[in-house]
Amino acid sequence: CCNDEVTCNPPCLTDEKCANVNNVATCVCNDSSYAGKKFADFSPLLTCLPNIMVISVSQCLLTHLGFDYTNMHLLNNDSDICNIHYPEIINNNRVESMQLKVQSGWCGNKMTFDSSKLYYKNSLYIGIQNKSVITVNPMTLNFTCSYNMTMQTSLIYALKPVLSTVSISGPNGTGSYALTMSAYNNPDYTSPIQAEDTVEVGTYIYLGLFVKDADGAAFTLRVEECYATPTSDPSDINKVYIVRGGCAYTNDVDSWVEQNGKALEARIKLSTFSFQSQTNVYIFCNAMLCPNTTNSQCDKCKTARASSTYTQTMINIPLDDNRFLNSGSQKAVSWTVMLGFILVLLKINN
Structure with a gap:
């Protein structure tokens, strides 16, 4: 006439059983599920x-x-x-x-x-x-x-990495995200150049740009243009272009755009150089976020609309001054000259 079995709703989990607790059907641990279990089984x-x-x-x-x-x-x-x-x-x-x-x-x-x-x-x-x-x-x-180790995580352990972080807006000025540019020693972009390092002219460095906390399914990062000058003036007439229209510009120096406009990271390989009688090289990059759509032209070689606003930031690498040519010399710079201060001005397109 009587049934002591209780039913729990929702049903109990794998290692539980339904029990009558103070006249309430309650899921409790089923000790038989762990019979013979020891600490080593944890x-x-x-x-x-x-x-x-x-x-x-x-x-x-x-x-x-x-x-x-x-x-x-x-x-x-x-x-x-x-x-x-x-x-x-x-x-x-x-x-x-x-x-x-x-x-x-x-x-x-x-x-x-x-x-x-x-x-x-x-x-x-x-x-x-x-x-x-x-x-x-x-x-x-x-x-x-x-x-x-990645382009981003490698910057965590570096004591004084050469980097610059600015704010970048999404397409049409929507949102605000952190855009970081850094320089690396290796083609994997996992060995950041640090403030105490020196880089010899003629060797390769790797410029990495990435955006954090943005939706990779919605946006991609495009580097439209990068160029170098011997001064911190972005309008200096002595420009050496590295990237133009989103692709490598090799008329003056060797450069390769290894990734651009396809993700929230951009990768640029560069053969380092120095301006004659100058101990500084300033590198400027113009970057923008594109909509990540099937018909996006963000990864194509083309000239985008000129930016109306930009944000400036600066980073540098100390030099071994003893390895520079005399400042009065007018001869071509030798391959033993060291790449000096890398100062980055990131132009952000709206």
């Missing part, structure tokens, strides 16, 4: 996303092992933000998760790197249940996310 889930790391642990397994998943925090919990965790469902199991910024020093994050990757490390503390019989000690869980 395996957290670590998800490494571009801007955040997410570490997740099974609520029921931790409870079965004697831990208290409600008492978890990062070891460096000086700020309340380092203690925030939340429940969610992953693979039909209830887990407790915590998010971390991919940022060195954030809540104790430690960053290391090698030639190809960046590593972010941290430690998660998980307490034990308040029981009369204690079978485990509090847990410290070390975890690491690795990220490939």
